[in-house]
Each structure stands twice: as structure tokens, then as C-alpha cells.
Amino acid sequence: MEKFSKRTERKAYWLFKQGKVKKELETDKRIHFSLKSEDKEHFVIFDKKKNEFTCDCYYFSLHQKNCSHILASKMWLKEQKDK
Numbered sequence: 001m002e003k004f005s006k007r008t009e010r011k012a013y014w015l016f017k018q019g020k021v022k023k024e025l026e027t028d029k030r031i032h033f034s035l036k037s038e039d040k041e042h043f044v045i046f047d048k049k050k051n052e053f054t055c056d057c058y059y060f061s062l063h064q065k066n067c068s069h070i071l072a073s074k075m076w077l078k079e080q081k082d083k
């Protein structure tokens, strides 16, 4: 499991708990999510084959690290599995 900063974790948990994570589309290869943050909407794509998440936000493109949107999507996926 990767390490997330506390701030990223808190924000991701908030997004998840507020129901901001929405699954837009699922194909054999990918799952597309949309996340409405305070002012912007971000799109997260989960590549099933590579088992990799990507996000269109500035943080992700800058650091190539998991952002709060990706983490929130992971929480959402985990909940689906646990149901």
C-alpha cells in the first residue's frame, strides 16, 4: 500500500463520505469516475489491466502520485467489493 499524506487522506475521505465519487462508465478495460470537488470536476480512470489509476488534476500531472481523487475512488471501489 502506498503512503498518502494525512491531508490527501482526509480530503479523499471527505469526498468519499459526501458521495462525490460517481462511476460514469465501466468497460472491460477501464472504469471512469467523476469527482466533484469544491469548485472543479475531476476525472479518474482506473485501468483494470495495468491496475493503475490516473487523474486529470494538476497535482497528479505534476507529481505522478496518487491524489485525493484517486484515493477517494479507491475507497469507493473497496466499498463496492465489501458489499
Ligand SMILES: [Zn+2]
Pocket (backbone or CB within 6 Å): 042, 055, 056, 057, 058, 059, 060, 067, 068, 069, 070
Ligand atoms: Zn486528482
